[in-house]
Amino acid sequence: MNKIYYYIASVLILLTGCSQSSHLHISTTIEAPWQMVTNTVLQNSQTASALSLTINTADTGQVIEGFGACFNELGWDALSFLSEEDRNEVLQELFQPGKGANFNICRMPIAANDFSRDWYSYAETPNDYAMEHFSIKHDKETLIPFIHSALKFNPDIRIWASPWCPPTWMKTNGHYASRYQRNCRNDKFRNGLFLSQEGHEGTDMFRTDSIHLNAYALYFQKFIQAYRKNGINIFAVMPQNEYNSAQVFPSCIWTANSLAKFIGSYLGPVMKKEGVEVMFGTMERPHYLQVDTVLQNPSATPYISGVGFQWAGRKAIGEVRKRYPQMRLLQTEQECGNGKNDWKGLLHSWDILKHFMNNGVSIYNYWNMALLEGGVSRWGWAQNSLAVVDSTRHTYRWTPEYYLMKHVSHFVSPDAHYIKSTGEAAQKSISFVNPDGQIIIIMVEEDGQDQWIEISASGKEKKMVLLRANSINTICL
Known part of the structure; x- marks a missing residue:
């Protein structure tokens, strides 16, 4: 345009x-x-x-807290192909109050996710229970400058964070992935996981003994503190992205009982000391009883300030809302499309947006802010984004889904109420x-x-x- x-x-x-x-x-x-x-x-x-x-x-x-998207490494890499002027135009359009999308609540990964450059964590030294080798040095190349650039246009952005995978030595299979790649024909997309290392839903891939749980809570704490020292405050964390899903990219399966234990006895108390909220999620299955398992756990529930849903989790949100009408509900990841960024993708996103708003979410997060043309990840699958960058011409364009988000977030203010019609x-x-x-x-x-x-x-x-x-x-x- x-x-x-x-x-x-x-x-x-x-x-x-x-x-x-x-x-x-x-x-x-x-x-x-x-x-x-x-x-x-x-x-x-x-x-x-x-x-x-x-x-x-x-x-x-519900009262609306706000809208946003996720800070991902490949998003920053895409924006880095633009001139400084154009990159600032994109960030201004996304974040500056009154300008464009008015994004005010965003998500970020704790270390690598599926739209990182590759796998990494902040503590890959085996058995480093005291986190003596903890470092966010990797993030200073991508995530931290991405967030700082956004804060320049809106210093009041609220950020919540979740891991896709803990350090590999904390997992039972010793690997960042949880699923074997059966039909991967391109070596650059391979994760190197053997079939014998594959995880299975309904089990724990995290080592749930007290030593590892305590170390993982410390890992979260070190993350909060390190980002704070870099001028970025995290207001909330969730313990695990898509905790039921064995993925070919960074992932880790947990049972709901183990997550309740982790929140109630380890993560919750540590985050309370840091002044950081704990929210449960992300919930990607239609199993509301799993949410019950956590919210009815007497140790965990005092620490939980919200529940986040994405993908098939949308089928559980209605029942959770009925059971816990005072609980904050979030849509944590807009379903990500296929990299085509077409009108058909917009219509699917519209159906998702309506569903979540009709079922009580107060925070709505899109997924990728920006990607290169085609939107292909390190692990070989294509996704949509709000902005698409042409790495050859060093130009960008807004996608239909960006305008869908803007049609809502530009006009709906924080503290607005959803109203029925x-x-x-x-x-x-x-x-x-x-x-x-x-x-x-x-x-x-x-x-x-x-x-x-x-x-x-x-x-x-x-x-x-x-x-x-x-x-x-x-x-x-």
């Missing part, structure tokens, strides 16, 4: 704002992202086909009310035809808005 046009459109949107007496309508299509919709004329013949949307601002749900268009929308009373409605037209919507909201005049065919829309009342 032409940068000058984009800048002018953004300024006009900011100047227009969302007033109490008028409405603002921003629309994105494949051909024309982020445009103000004006001068649409409703014909009499179209009135009968308009879909209704009724919003009751008194029927509120009814009517024929309710399934096409999610709605919020900001602390100042502004109503924010996000709608996606995915049937391929223009559609009029009649919006009724308490305390507001009725509005007729036109959704263009195949478009994302934000209506601000």
Whole structure:
């Protein structure tokens, strides 16, 4: 998109704002992202086909804490192909308040994850129970400058962290991976794991004796302290990414009982000393009873301030919300697509976003902020991202999923409330009310035809808005 046009459109949107007496309508299509919709004329013949949307601002749900994505090594590597000016444009668009996506709560890995350059941990010296050789030197090349660059545009970003894998000597198989690569034909993607080292769901791949659990809690503490010394505060941790999943990349299977033990007797007390929250997750299975196992553990539950869900964990979140209505809920990783960054991927992301918002999440995190064209990881699988970088031309572009995120996060303020809606268009929308009373409605037209919507909201005049065919829309009342 032409940068000058984009800048002018953004300024006009900011100047227009969302007033109490008028409405603002921003629309994105494949051909024309982020445009103000004006001068649409409703014909009499179209009135009968308009879909209704009724919003009751008194029927509120969860308080929204914010939106963000994950700081990954390959994201920083991708942005490093850009000029300093363009890299700052990307970061400003993602993080500067009032500019673009307004991201304010983000995730990061504790050492390597599947979108790191390769495997590493902060303590690979075997049996270093006292963490005498602990070091975050590796992160000073990528993750730390990535985060510092974002903090330059928003010093108030809140960051939570989770490991994908502990140091290899803490695992029963002595390897960072947990699954054998059966059909890997490219040597550069191989993890080197033998079939005999493969892990199995429902078991513990972490060595759950007290010596290793205590050392691992110290590992977390050293991470918190080291990052703090580098000017980065971590407000919360989760004990394990996708604790049920044996992956070909850095991963570690735990049972829910062992995680409860780790949180209650080791991680929780240490993090409390550091002033850092512990949240349970990430939950990637539809098994709400596993969450029960942890939240009903008398030692663990006093330390848990939230529960995070991703992927198939979305099928468990509804039941967890019913059982624990006061618990903070997070969507911890937007399903990552296939590297094509197309409109089909956006529509899938929209369904996920609606589901999680309708089921009570207060924090919503996308996954990769930026990747090179194709989005291929060290372990050979392609994923989507918010920005795509061309390493040959040293240019970047925003993807459809970026605009989906921006259509929500640009307008929905921290401390906004999710609000319920009814009517024929309710399934096409999610709605919020900001602390100042502004109503924010996000709608996606995915049937391929223009559609009029009649919006009724308490305390507001009725509005007729036109959704263009195949478009994302934000209506601000």
